Amino acid sequence: MEENLLFKPVKDDGINKETFIEHAIKTYHVGNFLFDKLKLNIDMKKYLYACFFHDAGKLVIELGKVGHTPKSKDGLDLLKNLNEYQILLKNFELGDYSDDKEVLHAIEKHHDSDNELSAFTSIADQIASSSSNDDLKNRLKMLPISSLITYLNEMHGFNKYNFYSITIQSFSKNELNAIGKLILLKLLYESIGELNDIKLLYETLNGCRVVTTLEWGELRLKISEKFYNNIVSFIQEQDLSQLLRGAPDAYWQCNVLPEEVLSKINLFTVDKYISDILRDIKDKSIQKIEDVGFTKQNLIDFTELRELKKYKSNINNTKKKLLADENGKFPEWIVLTLYKDKEKIQSSPEAGEPILENLLKKVGVNTDAITNKKIVYEKLVSLAVAINSLKSYKSTFSLNLNNFITIDGRVxxxxxxxxxxxxxxxxxxxxxxxxxxxxxxxxxxxxxxxxxxxxxxxxxxxxxxxxxxxxxxxxxxxxxxxxxxxxxxxxxDTKTHLVLYGLDIDKDLINSITDKKLIDRLLKDFKITSESIYVKNRTDLQIILLSLSEFNVGIKNEIYRQLLFSLLAFRLKERNPLITSFSINSLPKSLNNEIVQFAEGDLNIKHGKPIDYFEYVYAYVNAKYDQKRDYILEYYNNPFIGIAQIFKREFLLYDEQTEKVVKKLAENDILHEITDQIWEMAKLGGGLETGKNVGSFLGMFKGRAEDVDKLVNKLLKNEKLSAEQRTKIIEIHQRTREILINLTEEKRKELKDYVQKTKYLFNSKKFYEIKKGKEAI
Incomplete structure (x- = not known):
């Protein structure tokens, strides 16, 4: 797509820009709503096509300089040559009416309509273009209302309908919170979609548009109530156990959750400590908690004992209190088993039963049957601290969306x-x-x-x-x-996310790009633990979130990060042309599938050789992650030498995949051509047969014509060479010499470095060719 036509701005008021694809989708959805409500006596598919492509003329003019409607046919002719055009027709269930006279007339006349088709195309455009409901009702009387909107309001009763733009205010300075806001917005859209008296027209990157007969105050309350119920349900369905990390006395921090899910936190805490006990016991005969001497229900009852709250303290003090008897004295076996020399705790021959055992007996545990008491008691002390920490926190979850929802800019x-x-x-x-x-x-x-x-x-x-x-x-x-x-x-967890927005994103999209084994390798190497794919309707904006867990790579390492996400973005865009924007841990400010939006600014998606090299390194080089990162960083400016250095350090063998990458990286690379010819002569001259000191004859090579003369003279001294081999060496020498004569001094120095650094690669390459030749025979 030469000028990225779908993302060309068609509206620009000096503050906000709207691209062709954004405005087209909005107008299409408004048109769909009008057609359904008014039961229009026009061809539906022609009407929706006109709505979608009504601004095609703006693609071939300079915005604001000349009128665009006379250029509509020219714009459509440009669009219909794009791959995306056919996908859009399929996605929005449209026919191709780019040559239909009636449709062309409606598009060309949508600013001065003269029939029903052009009039309702204009109405859909005006509603989609309006920034607030007041624009359409003229309540503020800041702009004159169009005669078509007046006609719609008075003759079709549309005065009772309100077209509101809705979003949620957020000013978080934490860039990671943008991912949370994204899910928040999607929950908002789902909540609106479930309310019978509100119609969700379309979604945008930062809000949505609705139609309703409700006034904005009543609308705000209804959405807020529905949203609260939905967010509680959403939280209930999440893996709450993942929140239970860290020191037990800090578990209070997990308690600011809806009351409806707090009861589950206690159960998840019990499950967590059961898992910890079984993990730390190395005895293979113990597979379940019952093998230790009690049940899960025993532990649940233990956490609900009223007496337990008396032992709220930090981990060390709680341990001393629970493992001593009621008089604070320690049995000898407790000191020997759990303390030894670590702490100055003295045992007493008068000590009675530890309080912990007394509490366990109250919930039906036979403490004499407990095995591995050292591990079990230490974990039960931590469990007691965690439960007390949870129960001690008084703050409660609250979210009144009514305070944060914005309707037509009203906050x-x-x-x-x-x-x-x-x-x-x-x-x-x-x-x-x-x-x-x-x-x-x-x-x-x-x-x-x-x-x-x-x-x-x-x-x-x-x-x-x-x-x-x-x-x-x-x-x-x-x-x-x-x-x-x-x-x-x-x-x-400080993860970096690649956020993809688009249309018609298939749930299997991520799997569909694994033909290069890239995603499998990323999942393995970088521990991507969350692939969140949100897919609703094919005509709505949809989201894919790819999560990268490595903080130092994702946030701090600029080159690596840009390469990684450029590669992913490039592959995804290649397979799905309707992905409309990319961003990193932020909500995109614009739709543009040629850039990645980082917190620090926008960067173009990288194409070409670095991408091929990057993919090769991370899909096929079996090195440690840190080493792979170094290959990317050190040789980013010269990926071809980067591959050569991988061969030097990793002792790789040349194969078919390497051959493909080398050919790709070497396109139009004169230094590669010369280097390849030098090693071709070495192969013909028998310089690779022993496998020892390969490349030693390159010591005198400085990138000059006389250097290649000396090299060939040395090779031709081999008496075992056939006449055919000698002839080929001389032919290559003559061609190479002519190229060398015309090189600049700067290129000669670069060539010297190039040849020396790539000898391991070309050595492997020539051996590979020899092997292939023998296999062919």
Whole structure:
């Protein structure tokens, strides 16, 4: 697609730009709604085609300079030559009416309509172009309302319908929260879609458009109630156990969840410690918790004992209290088994039963039957601390979407912080209500500023607050990214995500690009633990999230990161032309399938040789991850030498895949041609047969014509050469010599380095050719 026509701006008011594909989809959906409501007496497919392609003329003019409608046929002629054109027709169930006179007339006359088809194409365009419902009702009287919209309102009763744009306000400074916001928006769209008196017209990158008879206040309340129920259901369906990481006395940080799911957290905590016990016991005969001497129900009952809350403290103090008797004395076997020399705990011959055993007996456990008491008791102490930590936290989950939803740009000011002391520590806009914890938002530097300027003590003392929106976004982000363990605290895993937006994204799209084995290798090498694919209707914007777990690669290493996501973006776009935008941990500001949007700025998707080299390294080179990264970084500017160095360091054998990559990388590369010819002469002259000191004859090579003369003289001294071999060597020598004579001094120096660094590769290549020749015979 030469000028990327689908992504050419067709609307630009100096602040906002809208691309052809964005405006086409919006107008199509509005047209569909009008046709259904008004039961129009026109051909539906012709009408929807006119709606979709009504701005085709803008693709061949300079926007704002001349009228576009007379150029509509020229624009359609350009579009119909694109692969995307046929896919769009199929996707939106449209016929090809690019040469239909009636449709062409409607498109050309949609600014000064003279029949029903052109009039309703114009109405769909005006509604899709309006920025608010007031534009269409002329309530603010800022702009004159068009006669067609007046006709629609008065003659067809459309005055009762409101066309609202809806989004959720978010000002999070944490770039990872963009992924959480993405899921939040999708939950919003699903909630709207479930309400009978609201019609979801279309989705955009940062909001949606609806039609309803409700006024905006009532609409806000209805959506908020439905959304809350849906987000609770969504959280209930997630793997809540992944939140249970870190020190047991910090489990309170996982407790800011809806009340409807809090009961599950206790059960997940019990499951977690059962898993820990079985993991640490190396006895193969113990496969389930019953083999240890009690049941899961025993542990659930143990966590619900009222007496347990008396032992709320940090891990060491709780351990001492639970393993001593009621008088604080320790039995000898406890000291010998669990303490030994680690702590100065003295046993007492008068010591009675440890409190822990007394509590276990209350829930029906025969403590004499418990095996591996050292491991079991240590884990049960941690379980007690974790449960007490969870039950001690008083803050509750809250999310009143009514405070954050924006309808036609109208924002509620109720949630805005009125006092600087209570402003959200993350977004700096809304009132903070939830104490910041190490789980909710990691204390880290943003790429522009420090998120949390207070010290850790203030965070631990719950004096730093975040708003409901930042909390929910981060919680959703945690479900996608997972939670990691860092310095005894659970933190949201700092993953980098490639976010793909598009149309008609098939659920099997990721698997469809594994013919190169790239995704399988990425999953294995980089521990991609979350592939989130959101697919709704083929005419809606859809999302694929690819999650990369390696922080140092994903965030800090610029070249590596750009290459990785460029490769993925390139392959995905290649297989699905209707992917419309790419971004990294952010919501794209524009639709453009030629760039990747990073937090630091936009970068063009890389094409060509670096991509081929990158794919070769990560799909076929069996080296450690760090080494592969070094190959990419060190030889990014010269991927061909990069391949040669892989052969030197990894002792690889040349094969068919290498041959393909070498040929691709060497296209129009004169240095490769000369180097290849030098090694071809070495092969013909028997310079590779012994396999010893291969390339030693290149010591005198400086990239000059006389150097290749000396090299050939040395090869021709081999008495075993046939006349045919001698003739071929001389022919290659003559051709190579002529090229060398015309090289600049700069190129000679580059060639010298090139030849020396690639000798392992070409050595393997010539041996491979010899082997292939023998196999053919």
């Amino acid at each position: 509620s000011i109720d949630a805005i912080a009125k006092n600087q002391d209570y402003v959200c520590a993350n977004c700096g806009t809304f009132a903070g209500k939830i104490p910041l914890s190490t789980f909710t938002l990691e204390e880290k530097k943003h790429y522009r500023e420090v998120l949390f300027r207070k010290n850790n003590a203030e965070i631990r003392n719950e004096k730093i607050l975040i708003c409901e929106m930042c909390h929910v976004e981060t919680l959703l982000n945690a479900f996608l990214c997972g939670v990691t363990y860092d310095r005894r605290q659970a933190r949201v």
